[in-house]
Amino acid sequence: MTKLRVMLLPALAATALLAACGGEPATDTVATGDGGGVQTIEAGTLIVGSDIPYEPFEGGDAPDYEGFDIDIINGVADRLELELEIIDTPFDTIFRDLGQDKFDMVASATTITPEREKEVAFSSPYFQADQSLMVKEGSDIASVEDLAGRTIGAQKGTTGATYAEDETEAADVRTYPEIVDAFNALQNEQIEAVINDFAISKFAEESKPELTVIETIPTDESYGLAVALDNTTLLDAVDAALAEMITDGSYAEIYEEWFDEQPPEGFREGE
Amino acid sequence: MDAFLSQYFDLDLMWRSLPEVLGGFWVTIQLWLVASVLSLIWGLVLSLLRQLPGRAAAPIRALTIVYIDALRGIPLLLVVLLISGGLGALASEDVIADWIGLPRWFGKPDPFWYGVFAITLTYGAYMAEVYRSGIEAVPSGQMQAARSLGMSYAQAMRKVVVPQAVRKVFAPLLNDLTALMKDTSLVLVIGLAEVVSIGQDIQAETFNSSALVLGAILFLVVTIPLARIVDRQIAKQQIRYQRV
């Protein structure tokens, strides 16, 4: 037994060293920001984590990222009188990183779920989302029921991956670090379908003409901006900023630019 | 400290996710075994091609050197992505047959085989250099003796030089095999459900990283004994050659 313990010790030591870089959960001892009395990790700057690319919500190259989310958080930062800094970060660890104070906020087409609400605090919804089923043209799949026994793909850590695993009869659900990898695999016929947020898959149709969204899976999901659980002051400020953007029509402007149509009820000017 | 321990060493979660993580580790092991055997063979072939004697063989030698340099100079991750993307695209455009472009042999999914190809192509190159150092360490008198007995170059290599060369580089080859085992995780980027990928998915679902730590422990269960075997081999070799 001693030998086993001796062997485990280096293993524990190694993982301890690695995790030590993580740090403690957020406390209140952070620098005071300039805008509206909100405290941010770095005074005067709103640091936002996002998994780029995930078009049309976030894309492009640093430092000039573009996307729906990008425009929204630019609006929020302006109203909070903060500078904006965006950090590209993998999606499947984004909440952990938020908890470890790598950024103030997450804006990454993030669906609000009860599980996630135990770990982070969400703003009021800023986008209504659904899942979607995407296939390559010529496929014999017509709906989610047809996925039984098939090989399908989704992005790691997304509600699409959860839906694929829990709500379909697919035989092999492959999760990829980036959604683009799943689209490529679909293009190459290595998988037969992709389950992913509707807006993203729809947008991908432009650059991948052989791929089509054949079904919207209504899941009543909404996106929210996420902050650390105890960061109530920032959350309130963000909610206030969002509300203002909806009322004064800037939300509608951004929405129309990216989706070519009026935003749904509840998000239009004057509401 | 408590938060750290519960985030990474949640024993209850480790226990509950053990079947899933073990399933992923089994995929890792299979990938490791298949790719190891193929890499060992391919590496030997490459090293022999690199040494083919005679002027007529010069283009073969040159091509082999270019191949070895290229595959040792590109990150394995890139090779994985290029193989998967490249073969897949060629197959979907019917340039190559599906059975090779979308390999699903023996019930294993295509990312498994793309991983095997990529790892074999890359590690074969590394092992070729290891074999080469082994072959060069065999005294030239061995080849002379074999040839003076009438053996052809091929016979001499097969029966006299290569067996001695392989014995000499047993330890470095084992080291490469250990590294190979760890590199199998790279294949997760094309959707293979090996142990790290499973750990990541569990992490995303539960917001807890203990499944990843469990995966790390499983790796150590294999790699630490391997390291001790290598040490023993090196010690045995020292003793043997002290007689000379």
Place this chain on the structure above:
Amino acid sequence: MSDRLTDPTGPVSATTSMVRLEGVHKRFGRLEVLQGIDLEVKRGEVVCVIGASGSGKSTLLRCINLLEPAEQGRVFLEGVEISGAKGLNDVRRRIGMVFQQFNLFPHKSVLENVTMAQRTVLDRPKQEAAERARSLLERVGLADKLEEYPDRLSGGQQQRVAIARALAMDPHVMLFDEVTSALDPELVKEVLDVMRELAREGMTMIVVTHEMGFAREVADRIVFMDEGLVVEQGPPAEVLDSPREERTKRFLGLVLEH
């Protein structure tokens, strides 16, 4: 099962010339190691080649069994030209060679060392090869070492195994490249004894050596080489006791009689 080291009924060609070199040149880089060698060795002759290091003696042997191809000149085996020929492997099995460094295969047992080429090159069945190996090893006095590995044998024993290994191929001529130079003095005699026996049985031998006593006693002819050329050759009494050439005299004056 023959009691001898050599097989007298083996096929030999009718000509009495065993090995002949005509105008053989060999160069390594800029260094011309053999500057035009003309030499003939008849069947059954024992020729000892002497000379200083660097005189080209070893290279000479390697040009005969084509381990080193000559740049210029021709090599004949039993009257047939072998330089530039195809099927070298077949030629080489008729020429046996024993090396200064023994070059036994360390990963094989003594018995396997002697049977390997018989089976691989001559396609002899396992039984036959093993029996030939056993009888040869017995003749060189190593019957009790069949299962040993080379690293457990003394230098003299290893060299005797090497001789048996070469003889197992039933060569028509044997080349010896300073085969006792790497041995401790007390082990030299056992190897020379085997070589003496071979000569007595009529094997054609070309022996590069420093052992002057052996050369005097066993050689039919002594060839003195210097700087890549044959300077002088003749019966041992002549070359060793009353050499004609200056260079020969100087060399022999420098070499201590063993």
